[in-house]
Amino acid sequence: MEWAPATEADHIDGVPARWVAAPTTTAEAAAVLERAARDNLAVGIRGGGTKLDWGLPPRRLDLLVDTKRLSGVLEHAAGDLIAIVRAGTRLDTLDFGSQHLALDPLPGATVGGTVALNTSGPRRLLHGTARDLLIGITVVRPDGRVTRSGGKVVKNVAGYDLGKLYTGSYGTLGLITECVFRLHPVAGARAVVTTPVPRADLGALLATIRAEQVVPSAVELDRPDDGPVTVAVLVEGTPAGVHDRAAQLEKATGGTTSADPPPWWGRYPWQPGETGVKLTAPLSRVPALAEPGVRGSAGTGVLYARLTGDIPARLDRIRAAAIAAGGHAVVLTAPPDVRERVDMWGPVPGLALMRRVKDRFDPGHRFAPGRFAGGI
Amino acid sequence: MSTLGTLAATLRAVLGDGQVLTDRQDLRTYECDGLANHRVVPGIVVLPRDTAECARTVRECVAAGVPFVARGSGTGLSGGALPRADGVLIVTARMRRILAVDAADERATVEPGVINLQVSKAAAEHGYYYAPDPSSQQVCSIGGNVAENSGGAHCLKYGFTTHHVLGAEIVTPEGEVVELGGPAPDPPGYDLLGAFVGAEGTLGIATRVTVRLTRLPQSVRTLLAAFPTTAAAGAATSAVIAAGVIPAAVEMMDALAVEAAEAAVACGYPAGAGAVLIVDLDGPTAEVEAQFAQVTALFETHGATELRVAATEAERTLFWRGRKSAFAAVGRISPDYIVQDGVIPRTALPEVLARIGEIAAGHGVRVANVFHAGDGNLHPLVLFDAAKPGEDERAEEASGAIIDLCIEYGGSITGEHGVGTDKAKYMPRMFTADDLDTMQLLRCAFDPAGLANPGKIFPEPRLCGEIPRKHHGSDAPTGLY
Ligand SMILES: Cc1cc2nc3c(=O)[nH]c(=O)nc-3n(C[C@H](O)[C@H](O)[C@H](O)COP(=O)(O)OP(=O)(O)OC[C@H]3O[C@@H](n4cnc5c(N)ncnc54)[C@H](O)[C@@H]3O)c2cc1C
Numbered sequence: 001m002e003w004a005p006a007t008e009a010d011h012i013d014g015v016p017a018r019w020v021a022a023p024t025t026t027a028e029a030a031a032v033l034e035r036a037a038r039d040n041l042a043v044g045i046r047g048g049g050t051k052l053d054w055g056l057p058p059r060r061l062d063l064l065v066d067t068k069r070l071s072g073v074l075e076h077a078a079g080d081l082i083a084i085v086r087a088g089t090r091l092d093t094l095d096f097g098s099q100h101l102a103l104d105p106l107p108g109a110t111v112g113g114t115v116a117l118n119t120s121g122p123r124r125l126l127h128g129t130a131r132d133l134l135i136g137i138t139v140v141r142p143d144g145r146v147t148r149s150g151g152k153v154v155k156n157v158a159g160y161d162l163g164k165l166y167t168g169s170y171g172t173l174g175l176i177t178e179c180v181f182r183l184h185p186v187a188g189a190r191a192v193v194t195t196p197v198p199r200a201d202l203g204a205l206l207a208t209i210r211a212e213q214v215v216p217s218a219v220e221l222d223r224p225d226d227g228p229v230t231v232a233v234l235v236e237g238t239p240a241g242v243h244d245r246a247a248q249l250e251k252a253t254g255g256t257t258s259a260d261p262p263p264w265w266g267r268y269p270w271q272p273g274e275t276g277v278k279l280t281a282p283l284s285r286v287p288a289l290a291e292p293g294v295r296g297s298a299g300t301g302v303l304y305a306r307l308t309g310d311i312p313a314r315l316d317r318i319r320a321a322a323i324a325a326g327g328h329a330v331v332l333t334a335p336p337d338v339r340e341r342v343d344m345w346g347p348v349p350g351l352a353l354m355r356r357v358k359d360r361f362d363p364g365h366r367f368a369p370g371r372f373a374g375g376i
Numbered sequence: 377m378s379t380l381g382t383l384a385a386t387l388r389a390v391l392g393d394g395q396v397l398t399d400r401q402d403l404r405t406y407e408c409d410g411l412a413n414h415r416v417v418p419g420i421v422v423l424p425r426d427t428a429e430c431a432r433t434v435r436e437c438v439a440a441g442v443p444f445v446a447r448g449s450g451t452g453l454s455g456g457a458l459p460r461a462d463g464v465l466i467v468t469a470r471m472r473r474i475l476a477v478d479a480a481d482e483r484a485t486v487e488p489g490v491i492n493l494q495v496s497k498a499a500a501e502h503g504y505y506y507a508p509d510p511s512s513q514q515v516c517s518i519g520g521n522v523a524e525n526s527g528g529a530h531c532l533k534y535g536f537t538t539h540h541v542l543g544a545e546i547v548t549p550e551g552e553v554v555e556l557g558g559p560a561p562d563p564p565g566y567d568l569l570g571a572f573v574g575a576e577g578t579l580g581i582a583t584r585v586t587v588r589l590t591r592l593p594q595s596v597r598t599l600l601a602a603f604p605t606t607a608a609a610g611a612a613t614s615a616v617i618a619a620g621v622i623p624a625a626v627e628m629m630d631a632l633a634v635e636a637a638e639a640a641v642a643c644g645y646p647a648g649a650g651a652v653l654i655v656d657l658d659g660p661t662a663e664v665e666a667q668f669a670q671v672t673a674l675f676e677t678h679g680a681t682e683l684r685v686a687a688t689e690a691e692r693t694l695f696w697r698g699r700k701s702a703f704a705a706v707g708r709i710s711p712d713y714i715v716q717d718g719v720i721p722r723t724a725l726p727e728v729l730a731r732i733g734e735i736a737a738g739h740g741v742r743v744a745n746v747f748h749a750g751d752g753n754l755h756p757l758v759l760f761d762a763a764k765p766g767e768d769e770r771a772e773e774a775s776g777a778i779i780d781l782c783i784e785y786g787g788s789i790t791g792e793h794g795v796g797t798d799k800a801k802y803m804p805r806m807f808t809a810d811d812l813d814t815m816q817l818l819r820c821a822f823d824p825a826g827l828a829n830p831g832k833i834f835p836e837p838r839l840c841g842e843i844p845r846k847h848h849g850s851d852a853p854t855g856l857y
Binding site (some may be wrong): 348353 | 482559569573593675730786793794806814817818
């Protein structure tokens with residue numbers, strides 16, 4: 001496996017790498033990381049390169065491992081509704097016919113990056129996030145050893161569920177090389193019921209939607225900088241079922257049905273280079289966070305905000321509101337000058353325990369040091 | 377005084393006499409869990425009444441270097457709550473308060489000793505329930521469910537405990553009280569809650585659990601179908617799933633299991649069936665009706681000899697009664713039995729069942745099969761008579777051979793009952809030394825002294841060893857300064 005000298009394009013959030021390696025298999029990746037361990041190199045991982053500006057820049061970077069050649073579907077067992085996919089595979093290229101991996105793909109994002117950041121979209125309401133759909137994982141540890149947890153069957157409680165630990169770990173615990181996912185059948189029909197609502201009535205509308213037993217796949221809200229809140233509900237199923245459920249929702253909410261979701265669906269409300277914050281809250285407190293510039297999953301209590309103007313002040317305010325509601329406000333991405341001035345993560349319960357986990361998995365703190373919560 | 381004697385005296389002094397048991401007769405009550413062929417009388421039993429008492433108990437154990445084991449209702453089937461003679465058993469039976477039911481937030485917060493079914497009962501008046509429904513749900517505790525990542529008949533559609541736990545307050549193996557997860561989704565940092573669920577009490581003790589509540593379905597349809605063979609029933613199940621229908625539950629029982637259930641609870645299953653399927657379809661009425669039509673048509677084309685649809689709630693309960701009582705029921709047709717729990721890819725069902733038949737014949741034992749057919753989770757019940765010389769060993773061997781078969785087919789050594797004491801020896805057959813070593817990294821991060829439920833899950837006790845201490849000052853996020 002050849003290491004190439006890094007070019008100008010090979011950096012993580014402005015921190016330049018010295019070398020780049022692009023392994024094609026788990027075994028090659030292990031060889032790369034073993035050597036990196038021997039040479040005490042700091043390692044960063046690049047998937048699609050679409051979210052390298054999330055979190056903080058690494059404190060140190062020597063070797064950039066690029067997963068673009070570590071791609072492809074290794075197995076699709078349709079009868080068992082599972083698939084094994086290499087980490088560098090782009091999520092939006094996956095095609096399992098009448099089945100699908102029920103993660104809403106973000107453009108250009110890889111499977112490994114999606115798992116490492118635990119990004120999610122509207123349909124997390126029904127299907128959960130990567131953490132819930134991942135049933136097995138292969139990871140090359142910082143010391144170069146190849147390890148697996150979970151397996152190829154959906155139901156499995158043998159050993160620790162390390163897939164959960166790696167999901168959302170921002171590449172700080174090792175290199176994800178292969179993921180086994182549970183798949184779902186693609187629904188035969190879908191409909192979206194959209195309702196504009198004054199903010200004051202948002203809570204009542206969301207409660208009404210919850211009370212109807214229509215089992216939505218997604219309940220999203222959008223609040224533009226000016227104008228009312230829009231709530232859009234996705235139902236998926238059989239043609240007859242979807243028809244009835246949408247009609248029931250229309251009646252209950254006064255909304256209108258369309259075949260496709262609105263254009264803002266599943267997109268972050270910010271543009272590249274802007275400040276994007278993830279806000280979470282228990283369901284009944286979602287309205288308290290629905291300020292202008294906020295969008296996201298009202299059905300699960302996960303919203304996204306675009307901050308402009310006096311960002312530190314706005315962040316303080318919105319974070320205080322999220323914490324008061326029982327949730328969090330995490331800055332996902334921000335321009336360098338903003339990152340230097342704000343606390344990206346806010347309070348992190350259990351941080352001491354997390355540090356001990358990092359110390360065990362990566363005692364040399366070589367993997368993406370500093371990118372994650374609490375300086376991990 | 378012995379270490380345990382001193383520890384007992386200390387615990388009495390801080391918790392009060394009533395919370396600490398040392399009388400041999402009292403201790404015997406706790407000598408085993410649902411896996412009754414493993415028995416150890418615990419050194420001390422403590423019944424904490426709240427988190428503070430639980431944390432204090434753990435800290436005293438740590439100070440004395442004494443191992444401790446958590447126990448909920450003791451229904452576990454892998455010896456996870458098997459006590460240590462040289463240790464303390466911490467029983468959550470006095471932590472049984474439902475602290476909150478928040479329908480508007482679709483969640484409930486409970487103490488760990490709360491019985492699974494009580495959560496659904498408390499939520500019912502709001503139109504909600506707690507989805508994970510192990511067959512033991514009338515007696516097992518939420519703390520035990522969290523530790524085992526328990527499933528139930530309906531996890532095919534609704535997932536396991538791990539998908540329904542939002543947060544937990546835990547006492548770490550070092551005696552600290554830490555919040556994992558929380559009232560809102562996706563808390564920042566590592567998903568330690570996800571790692572804690574299913575760790576079988578080796579990463580600490582859950583003292584409070586916040587669970588997700590699920591809206592009750594608009595309608596439920598239950599049907600029972602008889603097939604001439606398990607292979608035909610398996611093919612019918614596969615056809616349903618291939619058609620894109622995910623039923624809430626698909627349970628299968630073979631002829632021997634049906635015979636046992638019939639003897640025990642007179643559930644009136646079709647006589648002479650080679651296999652019976654019980655299927656629940658639930659959800660919005662229109663969807664359920666559409667799926668119902670699909671499933672019945674598929675069952676008919678796949679050779680169902682009889683199809684019954686539950687017309688009333690009472691009938692539905694009756695359909696399920698045979699299945700839910702199946703483990704105990706085999707006691708009617710065999711003096712002794714082993715409950716096995718393994719997983720295979722569902723599509724391998726016919727082949728694997730044939731191989732199980734061969735294993736049974738080869739070992740001179742009978743095997744009754746009960747399983748969650750939808751997700752390939754097998755519960756072969758190996759029947760034997762311990763009074764006959766050598767039969768228990770042969771049954772044990774047959775049971776082990778079935779586990780090897782699950783591994784051979786790319787499945788798992790346990791789908792829901794956990795590894796515990798019983799299956800630690802099989803872990804190296806499913807995982808490499810490096811895989812197990814990585815799991816130890818997590819364990820050591822939580823429990824460097826190795827005092828939390830030692831001897832479970834992992835085949836050999838391992839010392840954690842020091843790690844080079846890092847100074848975290850340099851790790852502080854630059855944004856803070
Ligand atoms: C008839 C019968 C049917 C069953 N059906 C199913 C089924 O359908 N699905 C299924 O998944 N299981 C099933 N089980 C197994 C068992 O009921 C579950 O594993 C259950 O979750 C155990 O709960 P418990 O309270 O009895 O735990 P225990 O047996 O007391 O303990 C189990 C494990 O959890 C740990 N533990 C207990 N409380 C805590 C706590 N507060 N914090 C940390 N660790 C703790 C213990 O140390 C132990 O390792 C069945 C058992 C029986 C007897």
